């Protein structure tokens with residue numbers, strides 16, 4: 039597998055831009071073996087709200103949020119041409135080999151194996167990293183609605199600076215949620231892979247990363 043590409047739920051806020059990204063992904067899938075992992079977006083936010091109201095057990099909150107990823111994944115089948123939703127890693131491998139775009143719905147695998155801590159520190163970023171490691175992907179792309187990981191939230195601080203390169207160790211020391219979840223750096227230490235955080239509103243940046251070219255993004259290097 040060349041790459042696992044997580045499509046952030048944040049990108050669903052701009053349907054036209056998400057469609058442009060979807061079109062680009064289906065083109066890229068003809069050249070590279072890729073698997074898409076959906077984010078949680080509004081579907082997971084709904085579970086956050088229900089969790090606040092009902093104080094769900096951590097297992098229920100985790101599982102309901104993962105079902106939110108399945109839902110966004112189903113939406114993505116209508117956005118990405120030539121895509122197919124699947125619950126099976128084996129299907130994802132096969133579909134990626136024939137130039138289609140597998141969209142991996144994570145609930146079946148995650149409910150069965152439950153490999154990650156059940157907490158809100160583990161979101162679709164960590165789940166995508168786990169799937170990438172199971173698929174032996176060379177690259178993990180976390181596609182979101184900002185240019186990468188910044189020193190502060192760029193939507194709140196105009197002077198936030200883009201971190202172009204970080205290591206898993208440095209990210210771990212930051213010890214906060216950025217544009218990626220808090221658990222991701224821990225997982226990347228256990229499962230080293232090249233990880234990129236990139237803005238999906240610029241599909242050509244996603245293409246550049248797959249082509250091995252330099253572009254605007256945050257590269258998380260696998261070593262400390």
Ligand SMILES: Nc1ncnc2c1ncn2[C@@H]1O[C@H](COP(=O)(O)OP(=O)(O)OP(=O)(O)O)[C@@H](O)[C@H]1O
Pocket residue numbers: 045046047048049076077078079080082161162181182183184186187188189190191192193215216217218
């Ligand atoms: N230090 C930071 N650097 C970059 N973005 C940050 C930082 N802190 C907070 N953010 C916010 O993180 C957001 C992206 O993460 P978010 O989880 O909301 O989206 P996503 O991962 O694309 O979607 P989903 O989690 O639903 O799949 C950005 O829109 C940005 O406002």
Ligand SMILES: [Mg+2]
Pocket residue numbers: 046077161162163217218219
């Ligand atoms: Mg997120």
